Amino acid sequence: MTWILDFYNYRIVEQYLGRFAEGLENTLIAAAVSLVVAVILGTLLAFGRMSSRAMLWRPVAAYVEFVRATPLLVQIYLIYYGLPFLVPVTRRWSELALGIIALSLHNAAYMSEIVRAGVASVSRGQIEGGKAVGMSYLQRLRYIVLPQAFANTLPPLLGQTAVLIKDTSLLSIIAVFDFLSAGLLLNSERVRPNESFLTIAAGYLAIYAVMLGLSWLVRRRLAGPAWNAGR
């Protein structure tokens, strides 16, 4: 049995369980808050992007392109160092709050593309059919476009959520005590890379497994057989 303890001494991990739990809590908070903000902001951006007014869609398009063509780490640095400089109120905000803002702004761009694709996936004929039976714009949106767009949006949205959870690990670089930071702490105090990083990897894999199960359920239950036929 000693070779296992040499390679992976779970007793050390046991001592750090409290710190791992603390880190996991921050990771989940960061992921949950930025997910909600990103979906709301992303939906607004998507409708802005689909507008026919150039004053509206051009800035939104530029923003989305900027987010997609620059690394998230640089965006996090821009918010972390830049926001307290531009908006003095944020100077007293925690690293976690600034990190959540950066993740929200980053993911809002991706979410807006997902929502846009979901709305675009509702075929023209559906909307014309609504017009033909005399529905108003809001009625068409409520009864025809949104229900179908929602079903089409959910699978890529869950995929982006999985990416978002993985991306929260970058917050460890701006000194947020997230799940990865707990492992880094263990490694710096005990110099045991196996115990720290393999534990972290296993933790993220467990989260990933939950997300996989969730998207499997959504595909089966919400969408139904007819919708799955095309895939």
Add this chain to the structure above:
Amino acid sequence: MLQHYLSVTIAILPFLWSGFVQTFWISLVAIVAGSVLGFVIGIVRSQRVPVLHQLFGLYIHLLRGTPFLVQLYVFYFVLPNTGIAALQWSSDMAAFVSLSVYTSSYVAEIVMAAIDGIPAGQWEAAESLGLKRIPVLGLVILPQALKLTVPPMSGVYVNIIKNTAILSVIGISELTRQGEITIMRYPRDVLFVYGLIAAIYFVYCYPVLRFTRWAERKVGGTRHVDLD
């Protein structure tokens, strides 16, 4: 004010340039190595060889289920700790290997989806002409499938360029790391320096992003493979 920014730009540009050259090379080397590895895995997986298929499936899940930063730490801290001499590598090597392995998982999925996307009639027609499995794959299926991989592959390329920024945490002197160093000299211009860095990444990534969209329209009808 403008004079100040101009002088800062002129002072730091050589450093940022050398960082960009590093970013450029490491992203290029990683896409080549990762693509070769990914193509092999994707082709093997598309043939549904019993044990290999599941084994490579696990490999892909392991790489997709963990953040790249964690993978980088595993390659940088854990593997040299195993006591195997070949794994006692430098930070440059750890960065290159981890980025290539990470890339291969995405490429493998793209290649498998592209091969699966070729209609079964192509296989049947080629086999009815008397071709064996390998020649069918090499002469009939792959030339068609390769075209389908172009748009998602360039999407992966953008992803790799962006992920090179993460390599700064283990001290690779690429663009982001060079920026951190120059900020020590100009601590008051943090926002400006990072803005400049973001602009350089944008100039590198945006054409590839546009190419992806152009290729998507051109190739058309690709089965959607979601990246990330």
